[in-house]
Amino acid sequence: MKNRLDRRFMAAFCIWAIIAVFSVIFSFTTPQATATTRSIDLTTAIRQIAKQNIPAVVHIEVTQRQEIANPFLPFDNSPFFRFFFDVPGMPRKFQRELKGLGTGMLMDSKGYILTNNHVVGGATEISVLLANGNKYDAKLIGADPKTDLAVIKISSRSPLPHVTFGDSDKMEVGDWVIAIGHPRGLDQTVTQGIISAKHRRGITDPSSYQDFLQTDAAINPGNSGGPLLNLNGEVIGVNAAIVSQSGGFEGIGFAIPSNMALYVAKSLIANGKVARGWLGVSTQDLTPELAKSFGLNAPRGALVADVVKGSPAEKAGIRRGDVIISYRGKPILDGSSLRNEVATSPIDGMVNITIIRNGKEQKIPVRIGNLEQAIRRQASSLKARLGIDAAPLKPKVARKFGLSTRKGVVITWVDPTGPLGEQGFEVGDLILEIDGRSVRGLAGLMDLVRRIRPRQRLTLLALDHRTGRTGYVQIRVR
Numbered sequence: 001m002k003n004r005l006d007r008r009f010m011a012a013f014c015i016w017a018i019i020a021v022f023s024v025i026f027s028f029t030t031p032q033a034t035a036t037t038r039s040i041d042l043t044t045a046i047r048q049i050a051k052q053n054i055p056a057v058v059h060i061e062v063t064q065r066q067e068i069a070n071p072f073l074p075f076d077n078s079p080f081f082r083f084f085f086d087v088p089g090m091p092r093k094f095q096r097e098l099k100g101l102g103t104g105m106l107m108d109s110k111g112y113i114l115t116n117n118h119v120v121g122g123a124t125e126i127s128v129l130l131a132n133g134n135k136y137d138a139k140l141i142g143a144d145p146k147t148d149l150a151v152i153k154i155s156s157r158s159p160l161p162h163v164t165f166g167d168s169d170k171m172e173v174g175d176w177v178i179a180i181g182h183p184r185g186l187d188q189t190v191t192q193g194i195i196s197a198k199h200r201r202g203i204t205d206p207s208s209y210q211d212f213l214q215t216d217a218a219i220n221p222g223n224s225g226g227p228l229l230n231l232n233g234e235v236i237g238v239n240a241a242i243v244s245q246s247g248g249f250e251g252i253g254f255a256i257p258s259n260m261a262l263y264v265a266k267s268l269i270a271n272g273k274v275a276r277g278w279l280g281v282s283t284q285d286l287t288p289e290l291a292k293s294f295g296l297n298a299p300r301g302a303l304v305a306d307v308v309k310g311s312p313a314e315k316a317g318i319r320r321g322d323v324i325i326s327y328r329g330k331p332i333l334d335g336s337s338l339r340n341e342v343a344t345s346p347i348d349g350m351v352n353i354t355i356i357r358n359g360k361e362q363k364i365p366v367r368i369g370n371l372e373q374a375i376r377r378q379a380s381s382l383k384a385r386l387g388i389d390a391a392p393l394k395p396k397v398a399r400k401f402g403l404s405t406r407k408g409v410v411i412t413w414v415d416p417t418g419p420l421g422e423q424g425f426e427v428g429d430l431i432l433e434i435d436g437r438s439v440r441g442l443a444g445l446m447d448l449v450r451r452i453r454p455r456q457r458l459t460l461l462a463l464d465h466r467t468g469r470t471g472y473v474q475i476r477v478r
Helices: 001-039 043-055 081-083 258-271 288-293 312-316 335-343 369-380 380-385 395-401 442-450
Strands: 059-067 093-106 110-114 125-129 135-144 149-153 176-181 188-198 212-215 227-229 237-243 253-257 281-285 304-309 322-327 350-357 360-367 388-392 410-414 431-432 457-465 470-476
Touching: 001 350, 043 059, 043 176, 043 227, 043 369, 059 110, 081 360, 093 237, 149 258, 149 410, 176 237, 176 442, 188 288, 212 237, 237 258, 253 258, 258 369, 281 335, 304 312, 304 335, 322 335, 369 442, 388 442, 410 442, 431 442
Parallel strands: none
Antiparallel strands: 059 093, 059 125, 093 110, 110 149, 125 135, 135 149, 176 188, 176 227, 188 212, 212 253, 227 237, 237 253, 281 304, 304 322, 322 350, 350 360, 388 410, 410 431, 431 457, 457 470
16 A cells, blocks of 8 residues: 555656646747747748838938030031031030939938939939838938948938838848838839849949848849848848849849948948948968868968058968958958958957967957048058059049949149150049959958069059040059
8 A cells, every 4th residue: 555655756857847847848938939929920020021011111312413524525526527427626525414313321310311322322313202202302422432332311300200120130041031021113112022142242342342142032123222120120221233134123132231231321420431340461362172271170360461560460470371251249251251350340349269370279469549540541552653642432423424433533743754754644544443353442452452563564444534535554563
């Protein structure tokens, strides 16, 4: 009898223990699951997100007036041309007007609007249409071609609806997203999809700061500058580009992550430009063979190929051959990810960089420099090597010659006895290419010049500011 009672007692105790364990487990998991279910109802989520955000998504119309050189001007004095066309006096330049459409999002109740630089860059007139039908003239606050972002502003007497920004770093492949925009002028279009991939680079300009989110949410011409939202209704990306053979959506769209976009937008609003950090290294991506030779298990990290003399990297002790694997505690996948992280670092701030050197991991503290100041210092090499000073293309100059502000530099000073001066270059002329490689702004020119050997012969593609005509010129650098 006693043994039977003992067995019953032990059985009851075991059942009680099992129930207690499951109660503890469910006490941790159930509330969280319940909260998630309550916060996102997939049957109505897209409807709620659209209703919440459509009032803050705007339709942008731009007008760009360009002055272009007359392509027939060289034949103005040709008797043959005059005989057949009977042109009494040919104008040197023509005026043309271009129209464009895009999307933007109200960042706050004051009227600041985030959009793409390629939507509003170079525009002479910007008009904004709200979802409620109200129309406003907008002014450009600032643009950043390197990230293809811009901020414009409208003025309203009453507070305006606006979006809320989320953390793009928390998005994972497979997460649901919603795009809102005005594709092909079709206002307030809502599409849905997922995050197809992260960290896509080299999609547009290879020299720009890119870290795209890839999505299969339908994006078409006119969607540019519109929001990509998560299921909480937060902006996690700015729709910017598509890959397409037909010109329409084919399932591959790209959005600028909200963390990058918000950093750039705040800088543009505060200063009209973006102040970027500078480390002072040239890097290359790792191949499986290189990774193995440096003692790495996988080809992840940025291999330091060169260190600029006097740069923050050199002062901190970073050397050629080091592999940077972490920056401010964030893993570095390749050279592009390092460049993006450095760019958004506080200038004069201290950061910890983790490197692999001789197969061993070590941390190095570095004080980050100012990229703009570094470029100014490096500009002295232009005087020494080419005999010129140069500046980035301003939108007005780019419009005049029908160029993008991302391609070329304008000469601001010429040494008559220098390599370019001897070939007849003048202030106002443009340098577009060096040995077949596009000059991507002043930083791109500096990078190309730094790689040139003494007394090397170069072929430049230049534009004559007087006639607007382009041509190739050979020079020998100092």
